Amino acid sequence: xxxxxxxxxxxxxxxxxxxxxxxxxxxxxxxxxxxxxxxxxxxxxxxxxxxxxxxxxxxxxxxxxxxxxxxxxxxxxxxxxxxxxxxxxxxxxxxxxxxxxxxxxxxxxxxxxxxxxxxxxxxxxxxxxxxxxxxxxxxxxxxxxxxxxxxxxxxxxxxxxxxxxxxxxxxxxxxxxxxxxxxxxxx
Amino acid sequence: xxxxxxxxxxxxxxxxxxxxxxxxxxxxxxxxxxxxxxxxxxxxxxxxxxxxxxxxxxxxxxxxxxxxxxxxxxxxxxxxxxxxxxxxxxxxxxxxxxxxxxxxxxxxxxxxxxxxxxxxxxxxxxxxxxxxxx
Numbered sequence: 076x077x078x079x080x081x082x083x084x085x086x087x088x089x090x091x092x093x094x095x096x097x098x099x100x101x102x103x104x105x106x107x108x109x110x111x112x113x114x115x116x117x118x119x120x121x122x123x124x125x126x127x128x129x130x131x132x133x134x135x136x137x138x139x140x141x142x143x144x145x146x147x148x149x150x151x152x153x154x155x156x157x158x159x160x161x162x163x164x165x166x167x168x169x170x171x172x173x174x175x176x177x178x179x180x181x182x183x184x185x186x187x188x189x190x191x192x193x194x195x196x197x198x199x200x201x202x203x204x205x206x207x208x209x210x211x212x213x214x215x216x217x218x219x220x221x222x223x224x225x226x227x228x229x230x231x232x233x234x235x236x237x238x239x240x241x242x243x244x245x246x247x248x249x250x251x252x253x254x255x256x257x258x259x260x261x262x
Numbered sequence: 263x264x265x266x267x268x269x270x271x272x273x274x275x276x277x278x279x280x281x282x283x284x285x286x287x288x289x290x291x292x293x294x295x296x297x298x299x300x301x302x303x304x305x306x307x308x309x310x311x312x313x314x315x316x317x318x319x320x321x322x323x324x325x326x327x328x329x330x331x332x333x334x335x336x337x338x339x340x341x342x343x344x345x346x347x348x349x350x351x352x353x354x355x356x357x358x359x360x361x362x363x364x365x366x367x368x369x370x371x372x373x374x375x376x377x378x379x380x381x382x383x384x385x386x387x388x389x390x391x392x393x394x395x396x
Contacts, residue, residue, distance in 0.1 A: 082303045089298070093332075147300045194312055198298070203329055223265070233272045241278045241324025244315055245271060252266040 076151055079190020080110065080179065083155065085199060086148045087114055087175055092204035094118025094173065099208045101199070103192070105261045106215040109161075109180050110189070117172040126167050152177060159185040189262055193254040197247045200227050201237035212253070214261040223253040278324055292326045292371055297342040299333030305340035306359065313360030314343075317367040326371065339382045345370055356382035 077083050084103070091099045096118035104111045121129065128134040130153050135146030149165075156163045160183050167173040179186040196210055205227060213222035230249070234242045254262070294314055298307045314328055334342045339356025345366060346352050353376060355366060362380055369375045 077304050078306075082308060085298075085308065086300050086303050089332075151300065151304075191308065191312070194308055198308060198311060198330065201330070203331075229268060230271075233268055234275055238327045238329055239324060240315060240318040240326045240328050242275070243328055244319050244324070245274055245278065247312075247315060248274075249266050249271050252263045255263040256265045 076155060078187065080112075080187050081190035081192045081195035083152045083177075083187070084112055084114075084192075085195045087112075087152060087177075088199050089202065089204075090148055090175075091116035091118055091173065092202055094120075096172065097206050099205070101208070101210045103210070103212045104215075105189075105213070105257075107181060107217070107261060109178050111176065111178040113174065113176045115172070115174045120169045120171045120173055121167040122169045126165055129165070149175075155179075155185075155187060159183040159187075161186070192262070193251040194247065196225060196254075197243070197250040200225060200230060200250070201243055201246060212257070214257050216258050216261045219258075221256065221258075223256070225250065225253070281322075281324075291348050293344075293346040294326060294328045294366075295331050295344040295346070296328070297332070297334045297336075297340060297344075298330040299337075301333050301337035301340045302342065307341040309360055310341040310343065310358050310363055313358075313363030314367065316360075317364040321367060321372065323367070323371070334383075336382055342382065347371060347374070350374060350376075352384050353381055354383040355380040 077086065088099065088101055091114055094116060096116035098117050100115045102113040129146065129149045132147050132150040153163050156177050156179065159179050161177060161179040164176045165173070199205065200208060208227040210225040211222065214220070230246065231237070234245060236242060237246060296302070296307055296311050311328070318326060334354065336342045336354065336356055341358050343355045343358045344352065345355060347370065355362070355377065357380060358366065362377065365377050369377050
């Protein structure tokens with residue numbers, strides 16, 4: 076199991092990159108009562124059998140890891156969501172893409188902490204398989220709303236690449252500065 | 263911390279590039295590859311990545327390549343990290359937490375000395391053959 080919501084999110088978004096997606100859209104909507112994350116990709120998608128199987132920890136897509144037969148990303152998330160009274164929806168069409176949407180109630184004892192979301196988002200932006208990745212982070216607290224958008228193409232244009240340690244430090248700093256504006260009660 | 267704009271980021275980038283040109287390029291062609299599959303993430307690979315970036319920042323080293331990869335097949339010693347430095351053997355370190363990351367930067371990258379108590383594997387010639395060494 077993962078420790079934080081940020082870790083679950085990182086794990087699931089990586090699936091989209093590994094599915095050969097060009098466009099990946101991540102939306103994180105956080106309010107006082109719940110956090111809802113949506114990951115939408117245009118990767119290779121899954122048929123009905125695969126969609127049922129991905130929640131089984133003893134199923135893994137053939138060929139992803141030679142000789143390994145377990146796949147724990149989605150089963151971990153599903154289990155965590157069930158334990159915390161959240162929701163989980165997987166929609167997919169073969170050859171078209173996949174959408175995963177999950178939510179956690181803020182006040183449930185078993186809801187994992189958000190964790191270092193800025194670091195998780197910076198790590199996803201720098202993932203070697205990421206192409207068009209747009210992350211929307213929205214928050215709402217006591218009638219006030221806010222948020223920020225991270226567009227990988229824009230950031231790539233500014234930084235040039237996401238591989239050298241100097242650029243990764245700048246990327247981490249940039250994302251952390253966006254996240255610093257989010258009120259602490261919805262972080 | 264105030265919210266940074268893209269323009270401010272661009273200026274900072276130019277500043278870093280300028281600093282880099284001023285001094286000898288230390289660590290050029292060195293690579294740090296962090297295993298970030300489900301197993302890596304569960305064991306804290308995100309914090310390991312942060313540890314490497316912070317240690318590099320402390321030493322003002324900006325030109326080492328830091329990338330992510332999936333599971334390296336050593337789930338029992340996650341977080342795992344492959345370190346490639348010219349003229350040194352390629353090493354896969356295991357159980358790399360923030361402190362170990364700092365040690366790897368100081369010793370392996372900085373002083374050219376292996377951090378022997380964390381070496382778990384390295385790609386030997388027979389492993390990287392087409393048949394996977396089977």
